[in-house]
Amino acid sequence: MTIQFKKINPLPVKKVRLENGITVWAIYYDRVPTISLNMIFKIGSFADPDGKAGTSDLCSEILTLGTEKMNSEEIAEMIDGLGASLSASSSWDFTQFHITGLAEDYSSFIHLLKDMVFTPTFDNNELSLLKERRTLKLMQNKDKPEVIADESFLKMLYKNNPYGNMPYGSYDSIPLISRKDVIDFHAKYYNPENTSFIVVGHISPDDVIDTIYKLFGDWKKSSEFSLPEFKIEEKGNHFYVIDRSDLTQSQIRLGHIGIVRNNPDYFPIILDNYILGGGGFSSRLMERIRAQKGYTYGITSSFSARRFPGPFTISTFTATQTTTEVIKEILYVLEDFKHNGPKQKEVFDAISFFTGSFPLKFETPSSIARQYIEIEVYGLSDDYIETYQENFSQIKKEDLNRVSNQYLFPQKMIGVIVGNKDEFLAELKSLGDVEEMGV
Amino acid sequence: MELKFNIHHLENGLTILTHRDPFQPLVSFQIHFKAGSRYERPGITGISHMFEHMMFKGTKKVGPEEFARIIQAAGGSLNAFTTQDNTTYYENLPSDKLELAVKLEADRLKNLRLTEETLEPEREVVRNERKLRTVNSPFGLVYEKLYALAYERHPYQWPVIGWDSDLKAFTLEDCKEYYRIYYAPNNSVIVISGDIEEEKALSLVKKYFGDIPAQKPPPPIVTFEEPQRGEKRAIFKKVSKMKAFFAGFHVPGIKDDDIYPLMVLCTIFSTGKSSRFYKKYIKKGVALEVSMDVGSPPFISMDPGLLIVEAVLSPDKDTEKIEKNIWADIEEIKRDSITNEELKRAKKQILSSFLTSMQTNFFKALLAGMYHIRAGDFSYINRIETKIKEVTIDMIVEVTKKYLTSDNRTVVTLVPISSEEHHFLGPIS
Numbered sequence: 001m002t003i004q005f006k007k008i009n010p011l012p013v014k015k016v017r018l019e020n021g022i023t024v025w026a027i028y029y030d031r032v033p034t035i036s037l038n039m040i041f042k043i044g045s046f047a048d049p050d051g052k053a054g055t056s057d058l059c060s061e062i063l064t065l066g067t068e069k070m071n072s073e074e075i076a077e078m079i080d081g082l083g084a085s086l087s088a089s090s091s092w093d094f095t096q097f098h099i100t101g102l103a104e105d106y107s108s109f110i111h112l113l114k115d116m117v118f119t120p121t122f123d124n125n126e127l128s129l130l131k132e133r134r135t136l137k138l139m140q141n142k143d144k145p146e147v148i149a150d151e152s153f154l155k156m157l158y159k160n161n162p163y164g165n166m167p168y169g170s171y172d173s174i175p176l177i178s179r180k181d182v183i184d185f186h187a188k189y190y191n192p193e194n195t196s197f198i199v200v201g202h203i204s205p206d207d208v209i210d211t212i213y214k215l216f217g218d219w220k221k222s223s224e225f226s227l228p229e230f231k232i233e234e235k236g237n238h239f240y241v242i243d244r245s246d247l248t249q250s251q252i253r254l255g256h257i258g259i260v261r262n263n264p265d266y267f268p269i270i271l272d273n274y275i276l277g278g279g280g281f282s283s284r285l286m287e288r289i290r291a292q293k294g295y296t297y298g299i300t301s302s303f304s305a306r307r308f309p310g311p312f313t314i315s316t317f318t319a320t321q322t323t324t325e326v327i328k329e330i331l332y333v334l335e336d337f338k339h340n341g342p343k344q345k346e347v348f349d350a351i352s353f354f355t356g357s358f359p360l361k362f363e364t365p366s367s368i369a370r371q372y373i374e375i376e377v378y379g380l381s382d383d384y385i386e387t388y389q390e391n392f393s394q395i396k397k398e399d400l401n402r403v404s405n406q407y408l409f410p411q412k413m414i415g416v417i418v419g420n421k422d423e424f425l426a427e428l429k430s431l432g433d434v435e436e437m438g439v
Numbered sequence: 440m441e442l443k444f445n446i447h448h449l450e451n452g453l454t455i456l457t458h459r460d461p462f463q464p465l466v467s468f469q470i471h472f473k474a475g476s477r478y479e480r481p482g483i484t485g486i487s488h489m490f491e492h493m494m495f496k497g498t499k500k501v502g503p504e505e506f507a508r509i510i511q512a513a514g515g516s517l518n519a520f521t522t523q524d525n526t527t528y529y530e531n532l533p534s535d536k537l538e539l540a541v542k543l544e545a546d547r548l549k550n551l552r553l554t555e556e557t558l559e560p561e562r563e564v565v566r567n568e569r570k571l572r573t574v575n576s577p578f579g580l581v582y583e584k585l586y587a588l589a590y591e592r593h594p595y596q597w598p599v600i601g602w603d604s605d606l607k608a609f610t611l612e613d614c615k616e617y618y619r620i621y622y623a624p625n626n627s628v629i630v631i632s633g634d635i636e637e638e639k640a641l642s643l644v645k646k647y648f649g650d651i652p653a654q655k656p657p658p659p660i661v662t663f664e665e666p667q668r669g670e671k672r673a674i675f676k677k678v679s680k681m682k683a684f685f686a687g688f689h690v691p692g693i694k695d696d697d698i699y700p701l702m703v704l705c706t707i708f709s710t711g712k713s714s715r716f717y718k719k720y721i722k723k724g725v726a727l728e729v730s731m732d733v734g735s736p737p738f739i740s741m742d743p744g745l746l747i748v749e750a751v752l753s754p755d756k757d758t759e760k761i762e763k764n765i766w767a768d769i770e771e772i773k774r775d776s777i778t779n780e781e782l783k784r785a786k787k788q789i790l791s792s793f794l795t796s797m798q799t800n801f802f803k804a805l806l807a808g809m810y811h812i813r814a815g816d817f818s819y820i821n822r823i824e825t826k827i828k829e830v831t832i833d834m835i836v837e838v839t840k841k842y843l844t845s846d847n848r849t850v851v852t853l854v855p856i857s858s859e860e861h862h863f864l865g866p867i868s
Contacts, residue, residue, distance in 0.1 A: 005514065006464040006533045031462045032440070032797050076712035081784045083791025085711075102791060132724035136753055140727055142680045143577040246678040246861045248868070249570040281495070281507035291504045294560030297568040317571055319563075349512035356514010356533050359463045364798040 003348070003393040005355035008362050008385075014205035015382065020221050021193030024212050025372045026205030029365050035103040035201025036365035039113050041095040042196070042377055043189040045167035046307065052177050053162070054169020056189075058130065059182040060088040060095045065126040067115035072126055075112065082108065088116075090167045093307045094377045100366060103202035107211065114215045117190060122183055131174050138171040145251045145418045146317070148242060148439055153253035153416040156240050156437075157311055192219045196376040200365035237432045239327075239415040241425060242439060250323040250419030254330060256409050258312035261305040261378040267391060268399040269303055269407055274350045275342045275400070276334070276408075277301025277314060282349060284333050285314065293329065295322045303407075307378070312407070323417060323424035327431060334410040341401035355389040440794060441821050444630075444807045447641055451653045452625025455644055456807050456817055458632040460800060466633030467800035468540040469529040470548075471808040474621035476599045477523045477660060477741065483609050483617075485601015488521040489565050490617050494528065495519075496557040498550035503557055506543055513539050521599055524741040525812045526621075531801050534634040538643050545647035548622055558611055566607070569600045574867055578751075581685055581853050584675045589687045589745055589849040593664040603868035623654035628811045632804035664689065664743060671849040676864060679855040681727065682752045684762055686850045687745035690733060690842050693813045698739055699826040700834040701746060701842070705731045706785035707777060707835075708768070713784065715768060720750070726761060727751045736793070736823055737809035745849075746842065758852060772839045777832045789827050 012028040048055045064086060065072040079086045084101025097116070099109045141147045151166055158164030165173070195216075199208045259269060270278070277285035277300050285299045299316035314334075318326045342350075361367050375384050417428070421436070428434050447455040475487050497503040510517045515532025530540040573579030583598050590596035600606075620626075629648070631640050667689055691697050709716045709730040716729040728751040734744065750761055796802045811817040856864075 006535055009463050031460075032794055034795055034798065073713070073718070076717075077784070080711035080713040080788055081780075083787035083789075100795065102794075129722060129724060133721065133727075136724060136727040139753060140577070140681050140751065145575055245858055247575050248866075249567065249575050279511060281504045282511045287504065290564055292560070294563035295567070297564050297571055317567070319567060319570065349508065352512045353514055356536070357511075357516060358514075359465050359533065360514075360516065360531060362463055363465070363800070 003351050003355055005352070005389050005393070006359065007389060008359040011362070011368070012205060014209060016209055018192070018213060018217055020217070020219055021195070022212070022216055022219070023196040023376060024209050025196070025198045025376070026208035027198075027200040027368060027372065028203075028205055029200050029368065030202050033103050033202045034365055035101060035106055035109070035199065035203060036369045037099040037106065037109050037113070037201070038198040038369050038373060039097040039117070040196045040198060040373055040376055041190060042093075042194050044090045044093040044095055045165065046092055046162045047189060048162055048165070049181060051173065052181055053165035053173040054134070054167070055177050055181055055185050056090040056095060057167050057169065058134070058174070058177055059185045060090055060097065062122055062127055062130060062182055063116040063120045063186070064088045064097075065130065066121040066123045068119040068121060069115050072123075078108070078112070084109070092163060092167055092310070094373070096373070098366075106201065106203050106208070110211055110215060120186070122179055124179060127179055127182070131177070134168065134174050135171060138169075138174065142439060145244060145247055145249075149251035149253050149416055149418045152240065152242060152418070152437065152439070153255070153313065153414070154311065156238075156416055157255065157257065157414045163306070163308065163310065191222045192216065193221055198369045198372045198376065200368045237411065237413060239417060239428060239432055239434045240437045241421050241428070241434060242416070242418045242437055243421040244418055245420045245422065247419050248320060249317050250320055250417050250424065251317045252323065252326060252415070252417050253313060253315055254327065254413050254415045255311055255313040256412050256414060257309050258303045259305050259407065260307065260309055263305065265403050265407070266305055268395050268403045269305075271347070271350050271354060271392070271395055272342065272400045272403050273301055273303050274353065275346045276337050279350065279353065282353070284337060285330065288333050289316065289326060289329050295319075295326050295329070320420045320423040323419060324427035324431065327415065327428070331410050331413070331431070334408060338404050338408045338410060341404045342397065344397055347395075347397045347400055351392055351395060354392045358389050440797060440824070442797065442803060442806070444817055445637065446817070449624065449645060449649055451649070451651055452623075453644075453648055454628045454811065455641060456628065456630045456811065457635065457637050457640055458803060458807065459635055459637065460632060460803070461634040464534045464634050465531065465800055466534040466537050466631060466635055467529060467531045467804045468537060468544070469527060469630045469804045469808050470544050470627055471630070471812050472526045472621055472627045473657070473812055474526045474626070475522050475524045476597060476601070477594045478621065478657065479594060479597070481597070482605060483613055484597040484605045485565070485599070486609055486613060486617055487526055488600055489562070489606065489609070490614060491519045491521045491526050492561050492565055493553060493558065493614060494547055494551065496561060497552050498546050499552060500546060500550065501543065506547065509543065510540065515540070523595055523599060525809055527805070527808065529801065529804070537631070537635065537640060541643045541647050545651065548624075548648070549651055551618060553611060553614055553618065555611055558614065562606060565600070566603060569603060569606065573598065573600060577679065577681070578683060578685070578853065580677065580867065581675050581683065581851055584673055585685045585687050585747075585849060585851045586745070588671050588673050588851065589667075589689065590664055592662050593742060594660065594662070595740070595742065595744070619654065620657050624648060624651050625653040626657060628808050630804040630808040632807070633800040660742075667847050667849070670845050673851045674854050675851055676854045676856045676860070678858055678861045679853060680754065681853075682754055682756060682758050682855060683853040684750055684758055684850060686748045686848055688748075688842050688847050689743055690746045692742050692744060693739040693810070694815075694819070696826065697838050697841070698733065700830045700838045701733045702735065702789060703782065703785045703827065703830045704772065704835050704839060705733050705746070706788050707781050710785070710788050719768070720761070725756070727753065729765065736820065737806050737813065739813070741813040754855060762850070766845070769839065769843050773836060775832070775836055777835060779832070782830070782832055782835075786827055786830065790824060793823065
């Protein structure tokens with residue numbers, strides 16, 4: 001069987017690298033007169049100082065809350081008045097300033113970005129209010145069992161490594177971050193050689209690049225900085241239970257350390273994971289645990305491929321009484337998949353999905369920008385988009401058999417369960433070591 | 440920006456809306472049914488949503504969940520959702536695979552296999568979904584309480600997902616009856632938006648849907664809510680870190696012109712960091728969230744709905760005081776406090792966000808399909824921009840005086856309790 005697919009309609013793209021190291025991608029989009037303007041820094045929460053999880057993310061937001069020219073209210077009035085939206089946040093691997101709005105307002109947007117990055121005020125009052133808003137949000141997260149499960153799983157999987165924290169930090173870490181911490185973070189990491197612009201919109205790529213050159217071309221390279229060391233301690237076959245006797249459902253996370261984005265097997269691995277648990281109703285986990293057993297409304301697995309090895313996570317929830325049964329079933333599916341790999345038809349269908357659905361990622365300026373951000377952050381090749389569908393179509397069943405075996409470890413799983421422990425703890429002990437933990 | 444849809448009809452009463460957009464080789468195929476919790480009755484609440492699940496459980500030709508596998512293997516994505524007023528199924532896929540979606544949707548409209556073997560596990564899936572979205576979520580049960588209290592007669596009083604006791608009780612026969620009455624060509628609208636040739640797309644729909652017989656139209660919903668005569672209040676106790684309150688004001692449905700000034704009012708209060716609520720409450724950490732929402736196109740209810748004011752507060756805050764302050768903020772609007780600048784900004788925010796939503800075939804089709812179901816005419820979508828532009832400060836003051844009154848208000852307050860008290864109060868489902 002040969003894989004057939006419709007290629008995406010290519011969009012006019014221009015890429016330049018300025019002398020100071022800034023990369024600019026300008027992509028022309030004329031479906032509607034809007035724009036997605038992204039300023040990217042290749043630094044994320046992996047660089048948060050020890051014990052101060054959330055620094056990178058907090059630093060990005062404080063820059064949007066006051067420059068030498070405009071205070072936070074004036075910025076808000078400008079953005080809202082243009083019918084635009086502005087956000088700044090860090091993920092584990094990078095920081096993104098994102099403005100969406102009408103393309104005709106590009107000049108206002110890019111000038112604002114310049115002021116935010118070059119002349120932020122780090123206003124003390126704004127920072128303490130921001131920290132207060134963050135801690136309130138983090139307090140509310142304690143009412144969300146799915147968030148408790150996500151956060152605790154990473155914590156138990158990565159221990160003290162920065163990937164063990166959420167980029168937005170924790171209820172305990174945010175109050176510890178000082179004004180000096182964010183100023184230092186900004187000074188150290190907001191450098192031209194760390195910066196990329198991805199601009200997708202109804203505006204000529206030449207105009208986009210000219211303006212960025214005028215505003216950011218003189219930004220001087222700073223001295224080289226070193227990235228923090230990244231250590232992972234692995235521990236296997238261990239379940240952690242967080243007791244919440246008021247819940248009628250358990251949140252379950254299972255997994256182990258996974259892969260880096262630059263892993264040469266990345267395509268076969270995500271294809272393999274699609275068949276295992278990433279592909280919704282086309283996946284083995286969904287078929288077994290939802291469709292056949294009715295134990296859950298949803299189950300997914302994912303390899304979060306990052307700069308350093310990211311997590312492989314299986315995520316689901318089930319009525320309290322079926323908690324242990326669901327974990328047993330997951331381990332059964334995983335063992336079978338590791339040793340026997342996928343079937344030929346599953347491989348064919350999965351490839352067809354990845355090749356056929358690729359154009360869906362090219363509908364909106366923001367979704368198009370996401371593709372180029374990935375290229376920039378992980379240093380993927382410039383023809384990544386052009387060759388994506390072709391590369392997928394070449395993958396063979398044998399490749400998937402190999403990666404199933406090489407990258408899945410059902411015997412080395414860390415598990416976190418948030419639920420009413422009285423209903424499942426005794427049974428769960430039959431599956432491995434169980435430890436209770438607080439939130 | 441005008442959105443051009445063409446309308447077509449088949450003899451069996453099926454309506455088809457088409458829109459061409461060749462930006463990428465993609466198409467969104469959608470079928471919207473006049474089916475939702477609005478059409479239910481006590482005892483079978485949640486059956487519309489349950490039925491949405493059953494539509495994926497296979498036909499005489501296609502196995503359980505195989506529908507999804509086939510669409511995904513064609514490079515498509517798919518899903519379905521149920522609201523109070525409509526149930527919608529969609530496939531977003533490469534445009535050369537359109538026939539596959541048309542064929543599969545028609546097949547499940549003709550040949551759905553409804554058996555006890557497929558119903559029972561799916562019943563548990565839906566009960567799990569209810570646990571996830573409502574019972575174990577921070578405010579799901581509080582929302583349910585609000586609607587149950589605000590509506591005394593109209594079907595909007597029960598949740599779309601249904602009461603757990605009803606989910607356990609309805610039978611295969613109930614499902615079959617529901618399928619026969621509501622899943623008829625004369626009770627639905629097909630929308631096709633994307634890189635299509637209209638004639639070809641229409642001939643595909645005729646080929647696969649043309650032979651499905653029309654059914655007797657479903658009985659009309661005759662129960663309406665009478666104007667509320669005095670504030671209603673309730674307390675809901677649950678284990679929670681946060682305090683909160685939710686208030687609903689009865690407002691008109693999607694076809695009423697008052698909706699537009701109400702949308703602008705909500706934007707002035709709670710969209711963006713320059714909004715009144717953000718500046719007064721959120722920025723300063725007085726509250727985690729304060730918002731006012733009447734829905735945005737096409738998610739505005741068919742019959743008179745609720746404009747919802749919501750506030751989430753930390754445990755050390757005085758809920759009563761903040762609630763009073765918010766009502767005072769609303770009274771201020773009635774005294775003509777909106778500035779021209781605020782009005783201009785709010786309109787630009789609404790129109791810009793509306794324009795942004797036009798970036799996908801999926802949303803354009805959704806807009807047309809849901810308006811055709813809820814307002815009875817898709818062409819309402821091309822009035823939205825003008826209607827928003829026409830809104831004046833006087834119109835906003837007028838709708839605020841008309842609808843945002845204490846007599847028209849229902850308030851539910853979440854009171855946090857301990858785990859012990861939670862168990863003492865009895866089980867929740």
